[in-house]
Structure formats: C-alpha cells, structure tokens
Amino acid sequence: MAFFWKKEQKIISKIEKYLELVIQAKSFFFTTIEELIKTPIEKRKIDSVEKLHQYESLADDIRREIEYDLYNKALLPEIRGEILSIMESMDKIPNRFQSICYQIFLQRIEIPEIIHSSLFHLINENLETVDFIIKATSGFYYKKDIFSLLQEVDKAESLCDHIERDLIHQVFQLDINRADMILLKEVIVQIGLISDKAETVADKLTITIIKRRP
Amino acid sequence: MFRLISSLFMGWALGANDSANVFGPAVASHTLKHSRAVVLCSLFLIAGALLEGGEGLRTLSSLTTQNLDTAFAASLCAALTVSLMSFLKLPVSTSQAMAGAIIGIGLHLNQLNLQGLNKIVICWIGTPLGTIIVSIILYKILGWFLEKLPINIFTQFTLVKYAIILAGCYGSYALGANNVANIAGVYAETGLITPFQALLIGSLSISFGVISYSKKIMITVGKDLVKLDPFSSLIALISSALVIHFYAKLGVPVSSSQAIIGAVLGMGILKGLQTIRFRVLLRVFIGWLGTPLIAGFLSYAGISMLSF
Known part of the structure; x- marks a missing residue:
C-alpha cells in the first residue's frame, strides 16, 4: 500500500521535519532571548543569535524543497x-x-529588570500560540479535528495583544530616556507579532478546511 | 450504405461532446493526459456499447416502425438538431434528439407507441432528478467514509484523483451502454445492418469523436467541474455514471450532460442554494425541452415534405 503513496509520504515526512525544526527554533529562541534579556550588553555574545539564524535558514531550505x-x-x-x-x-x-534576537543584540537594547517578568509573560504567551499552531498544522495534514486548537490560537492571540498594550504602557512610565522607551516598545511589538503570524496561519488553515471538507 | 453517414456524424458529435462529461475532470486537473484519457474512454465506451447497449436498441425500435427513408430522416434530423443546439451553445442530448426525431416520424405515420414514449419521457425527467438524489446521498456516505480513513491529507487527495480516473472509466462504460442505440439503432430496425453491427458502428464512431475532437471540450467542461473541488467532481462523475448505467439497464437512452448537471446541482443544494447559477439552469432547461421538440419538428416536417 505504502508503495502507491511514496511521493505523498515523502512530502509529509518533509513537512513533519519542517514543523519539528520550528519547534526546535522556538525552544532555542526562548533560551537565546532569555540570555539576551538577563545578560548585560557588554557580556552578550552573538553565537546563539547566529545559531538561531541557522535554524531559520534550514527551515527555509526544507520549505523550498517542499515547494520544488x-x-x-x-x-x-x-x-x-x-x-x-x-x-x-x-x-x-x-x-x-x-x-x-538580532534587534536586541545589534541595537544593544537594555531591558530594565522591572519589566523582565512582564516581558517573559508576553514571550511565553506568544510562544504558546506557536505550540498550538504547530499542533494544529500537523493535525491538519492527518485530517484531525483541529478547530479547538485554532480557537486556542485566537484566544491566546487576544491575550497577547492585551499583555502587549499593558507592557508598552508600563515602558512609557519608566524613568529612562525617550529613545530607549521607543526601542523597548519596538521589541515588545515585534514579540507580539509572533502570535499575529500564528493567527494568520490559523486563518489559512480554517479557510482550507472549510473549502476542502467533503 | 451512404445513409449511415448521418449516424457516423451523430456518433462523432456524441463522442466529441459527451466524453467531456466522464473524463473532463481527470484531464482538466492534469491527473491524466488527454491521450491516455481518450484511450481509456474509447475502450470502456466500446465495451459498454457491445456488452450492454442492446437494450437501448430494443426501446428505440419499440417507438415506431422504420424503413430506410424514415431511419435516414430520423438520423439526419437528430444530427442537425445536435449541431444547431451546439451552435447555440445550449446543453444538448443526442438521446433526446434521436428520440424526438423518431417521435416526429411516428406522429406523422400515426404509429407511435405511447407506452414506449411514456417510459422515455419519465426517464428524461428522472435523469437530472436521479443524479441530484444519488449525488447528495453519495456525497454524505463517501464523505463520511473518506474522513474516517486513517490516511493523511495528501494520500486522500491522491486517492480521490485515482478514483476520478476509475469513475471516468465507469462513466465511459455507462455512456457506451446507454447512448450507442442513438447512433445507428434506427438502421438495425430497418434490417440494413444487424443489431451487433449497429452497436459496433455506433461505438466506433463515438470513439472516433472522442479521439479526434474531445480535447478542448474535455478541458472546458472539466474545468467547470474541477471548480467544485476534486471530491465533489468525483461524486458528480460517479452519480451520473450510476444513473446512466441504470437507464442503460432499463434500455432508455438518456443525456450524460443532463446527468452531470443534475449531480452538480446536487452539490449546489448541499453547499447552499446561493452557489447555484440559475441563469445556467435556465439554459439547461431550454436545451432539455428544446432538443426533442426541435428534432421532432424537423423530422415531422422533413418526412411530410418527402411524402408530399
């Protein structure tokens, strides 16, 4: 039986490999950003940021292979x-x-300790949407019912927006100069975009399922 | 023997037009090359015609008694009607054209078998209605079954694609079995050729139409069906093949175009009435009603002039 579906199996294996790579990139992202946030600017190293770039590049390669x-x-x-x-x-x-990560490293952005816990909360919530969307995408290829996961993405994204707004408000009340405030705000907005991207994937999955459902 | 030319033309037109209703989706979606599709279509069409086409011959023969002149007139008028409707871009049925032409002659000669006529008209109404019902039931059952199959989405799509090819083969078989009587059936009745020769000439001329002139129509009709989505196209093909085959068993030639339109309409009902294009439906209805009437009028007028 598997002989007949060889090409399809090959594609699905590549997609699984790709999703696995996104999971690894997500874990490595958390480690890297945690290190960047907690380490003083002078002691930060580019190595882990570069390694994150390797994950991204590898994911791009697999996506192109699938496209091919x-x-x-x-x-x-x-x-x-x-x-x-x-x-x-x-x-x-x-x-x-x-x-x-490049933004924090290259722009030498200092993260005040007072917002660390809120920022980690924002990061964790955004990464949770990634967990949901990876599970949903994998389930989609295996025809599982993923609507509850897609709803979780939507809920988590709304929560992320809420945390993001509170955090920006908090940043603009800090006793730091205006330029640093704007740089911090940019980092917060960029982190918030993770859940936005997950929501875009969720929307596309929803439309595809509705269109293709027998 | 030259009189058979009108039949050969009918067969050619039927093959060129109606093969799109069975292999259009497979060709338009690039699942199957046109060259392979015509080979499969022709083979299954000939098999269907030779194995199960005889019943249709008996029904057409029962409508009225033919001599060589009336057979030629019926065949020619049906062919002219098919050409006219195609020119007007209206969905046309060779079955209705041929039956209409025979009825016109029967009316003129005052020897029409009303019982046979009733059977044919009921089946004409039953064709689109039948495919609407069958397609809705099949969609629900096969859709449920497909969703429960423990396979990934890619395998599922490939499975549907292969099923579309198989449905095309079955549709071709059913088309051959059902429609072959329209082609040279009238001449078998006159004794000019034997029933087997009628089936052979009919199936070969239809196949010639498939091979020589079906590509463009297959792609056009196929693309319309593929718009549905592959699974709905598959259901439309299976439903129309089942209904056409059922009528072949009853011995009533029906229209494959109307069968497939009924099936597509069934999908439309399932997915919401707003998806149905009522202007297209009106054209279908005009074609459905107009084809037998025009063919009947032409043959009645033609045979009246010959008698005069």
Whole structure:
C-alpha cells in the first residue's frame, strides 16, 4: 500500500521535519532571548543569535524543497497553492525569532529588570500560540479535528495583544530616556507579532478546511 | 450504405461532446493526459456499447416502425438538431434528439407507441432528478467514509484523483451502454445492418469523436467541474455514471450532460442554494425541452415534405 503513496509520504515526512525544526527554533529562541534579556550588553555574545539564524535558514531550505516537490513533480495541483501559502505564513514565525534576537543584540537594547517578568509573560504567551499552531498544522495534514486548537490560537492571540498594550504602557512610565522607551516598545511589538503570524496561519488553515471538507 | 453517414456524424458529435462529461475532470486537473484519457474512454465506451447497449436498441425500435427513408430522416434530423443546439451553445442530448426525431416520424405515420414514449419521457425527467438524489446521498456516505480513513491529507487527495480516473472509466462504460442505440439503432430496425453491427458502428464512431475532437471540450467542461473541488467532481462523475448505467439497464437512452448537471446541482443544494447559477439552469432547461421538440419538428416536417 505504502508503495502507491511514496511521493505523498515523502512530502509529509518533509513537512513533519519542517514543523519539528520550528519547534526546535522556538525552544532555542526562548533560551537565546532569555540570555539576551538577563545578560548585560557588554557580556552578550552573538553565537546563539547566529545559531538561531541557522535554524531559520534550514527551515527555509526544507520549505523550498517542499515547494520544488509540489511543483516540479506535479503533485496535488488542487491544493498545493494552499499548502504553500500555509507554509509561507508559518515560515514567518522562525524569521521573527531571528529578527527579534538580532534587534536586541545589534541595537544593544537594555531591558530594565522591572519589566523582565512582564516581558517573559508576553514571550511565553506568544510562544504558546506557536505550540498550538504547530499542533494544529500537523493535525491538519492527518485530517484531525483541529478547530479547538485554532480557537486556542485566537484566544491566546487576544491575550497577547492585551499583555502587549499593558507592557508598552508600563515602558512609557519608566524613568529612562525617550529613545530607549521607543526601542523597548519596538521589541515588545515585534514579540507580539509572533502570535499575529500564528493567527494568520490559523486563518489559512480554517479557510482550507472549510473549502476542502467533503 | 451512404445513409449511415448521418449516424457516423451523430456518433462523432456524441463522442466529441459527451466524453467531456466522464473524463473532463481527470484531464482538466492534469491527473491524466488527454491521450491516455481518450484511450481509456474509447475502450470502456466500446465495451459498454457491445456488452450492454442492446437494450437501448430494443426501446428505440419499440417507438415506431422504420424503413430506410424514415431511419435516414430520423438520423439526419437528430444530427442537425445536435449541431444547431451546439451552435447555440445550449446543453444538448443526442438521446433526446434521436428520440424526438423518431417521435416526429411516428406522429406523422400515426404509429407511435405511447407506452414506449411514456417510459422515455419519465426517464428524461428522472435523469437530472436521479443524479441530484444519488449525488447528495453519495456525497454524505463517501464523505463520511473518506474522513474516517486513517490516511493523511495528501494520500486522500491522491486517492480521490485515482478514483476520478476509475469513475471516468465507469462513466465511459455507462455512456457506451446507454447512448450507442442513438447512433445507428434506427438502421438495425430497418434490417440494413444487424443489431451487433449497429452497436459496433455506433461505438466506433463515438470513439472516433472522442479521439479526434474531445480535447478542448474535455478541458472546458472539466474545468467547470474541477471548480467544485476534486471530491465533489468525483461524486458528480460517479452519480451520473450510476444513473446512466441504470437507464442503460432499463434500455432508455438518456443525456450524460443532463446527468452531470443534475449531480452538480446536487452539490449546489448541499453547499447552499446561493452557489447555484440559475441563469445556467435556465439554459439547461431550454436545451432539455428544446432538443426533442426541435428534432421532432424537423423530422415531422422533413418526412411530410418527402411524402408530399
């Protein structure tokens, strides 16, 4: 039986590999941003930020391979556009991990200790949307009922928006100069974009399911 | 023998037009190359015609008694009606054209078998209605079954694609079995050719139409069906094939175009009436009503002039 579906199995294996890589990038992102937040500017090292870039680059390579297989091997013409659109939206999540860490490192942004706990709360909530969307995407390929997961993404994204607004409000009450406030606000907004990207993937999954459901 | 030319033309037109209703989605979605589709379509069409096409011959023969002149007139008028309706871009049924032409002659000769006519008209109404009902039931059952299959989404799509090819083969078989009587059936009745020769000539001329002129129509019709989504296209194909095959068993030639339109309408009912294009439906209805009436009028007028 598996002989007949060899090409399809190959694609699904690559998608699983890709999702696994996003999970690894997510874990590594947390470690890296935690290190950047807690380490004084002078002692920060670029190594872990560079490693995060490797994850992002590897994810890009796998996505391109999938794209190549879907188009050059003329696989699934009816749904390949939708599959690739979902993957391209998903690909923006590891991109965001990388850009946030580069932003903090290259712009030498100091994170005041007073907002650490709120900032970690924002990061954790945003990363939770990534967990939900990876589970939902994987479930989608195996035809599982993923609507509850997609609803979780929506709820978590709303919560992230709320935390983001509170945190920006908190930042602009700090006793630091205006330029630092704006830099901090930018970091907060960029972190908040993680859940926005997860929500975009969720929206695309919802439409695809509704369109394709027998 | 030259009189058979009108039948050959009918067969060719039927093959060129109606093969799109069975293999259109497979070709338009690039699941199957057109060259392979025509081979499969022709083979299954000939098999259906030779194995199960005889019943249709008996029904058409029962409508009225034919001689060589009336057979030629019926065949020619049906072919002209098919050409006219195609020119007007109205959905056309060769079955209705042929039956309409035979009825016109029967009316003129005052020897129409009303019992046979009733059977045909009931089946014409039953074709779109049947495919609407069958497609809704099949969609629900097969949709549930497909969702429960423990396979991933890619395998599911591939499975549906292969099923579309198989449904195309079955549809071709049913089309051959159902429609072959329309082609040279009238001449079998006159004794010019044997019933087997009628089936052979009919199926070969339909296949010639499939091979020589079906590509463009297959892609056009197929793309309309593929718009539904692959699974709905599959259901439309299976439903219309089942209904056409059922009528082949009853011996009543029906329209594959109307069968597939009924199935698509069934999908529309399931997905919400707002998805149905009522202007298109009106054209279908005009074609459905107009084809037998025009063919009947032409043959009645033609045979009246010949008699005069």
